[in-house]
Amino acid sequence: MYEGVVQDLIDELGRLPGVGPKSAQRIAFHLLQADPVDVRRLAQVLVEVKERVRFCAVCGNVAEEETCRICRDQRRDPSVICVVEESKDVVAVERTREFRGRYHVLGGAISPIDGIGPDDLRIRELMTRLADGVVTEVILATDPNLEGEATATYLTRLLRPMGLRVTRLASGLPVGGDLEYADEVTLGRAFEGRRSVE
């Protein structure tokens, strides 16, 4: 519908996740009217990200060098590994400042519907990391949904026989939430995991 390159831009933007045809059009017109310097900076960072960013050879997290910032940090406890699905989960855990160990990014979760099995995840790499006996605890921090639970169950079966401590993040009521609005599964888990008050 638009002249050449404007339509190209709308098409390219429409390929991004969560960007429908209307949003693509809106973003395209925003860019058409934006300062050329800003648009060139966005184009530049797109090129740079593909040139410079790779995935950490140890944990699979995003990295600008052979290994990521966390794997290079000697102050991080090498005896605990927190297993997550994606790099963005690393950021979520880091934000809590509760965890001082290392990570392992699986690159997804087991999902038969999407055709993702254990071999499609970085599970073999995890087993290799555990081989030298330095790691004593593996925290399974996959998402608390069907796929994440299935992945955690699969990993538990694999890791338990190795004599490691295998833990799973607690399920329960979100802090600041209303008990009234909690779904029954969450509320059930909160009962199951109840703790004595000191």
Added chain:
Amino acid sequence: MYEGVVQDLIDELGRLPGVGPKSAQRIAFHLLQADPVDVRRLAQVLVEVKERVRFCAVCGNVAEEETCRICRDQRRDPSVICVVEESKDVVAVERTREFRGRYHVLGGAISPIDGIGPDDLRIRELMTRLADGVVTEVILATDPNLEGEATATYLTRLLRPMGLRVTRLASGLPVGGDLEYADEVTLGRAFEGRRSVE
């Protein structure tokens, strides 16, 4: 939170309209995992759009040359001008295949709240186009909302004394809609604009 260039990308994407921090992160990770060729093509089209696209010297529509495709098209009726707010409205009208005249893109609508007055729109350019007497009808196709109506009223006052036919797009029930769900203003307009059945 992320390493250098990944955070830069999330920041740049988050500046786009309708892209919040979570979407920016999702798009960034999509791009990180995407084929480098695809990402480079997006970067390239961003640069090209700013280099090649400008606004038509006659009507204000997006154009890759001095004037836009529609203004250059000799088969379009030069006696009718359809006034719209944005280039995307040109595309919407073109899609109907109902209109064979020319356009005039105002670049927005009068909105005191946003500090947009008549002088911020391409109204002076419209008056210049009307000076030679070729145009006999001006169709006001601004949005049927507060700002669009205010702009249409303003233009009507300006154009009527020039002896032109000034028309406004019909308001009424959307085709395929339910009368029951129409808001009272739209339903009121539909009554007001009712027509005899032949």
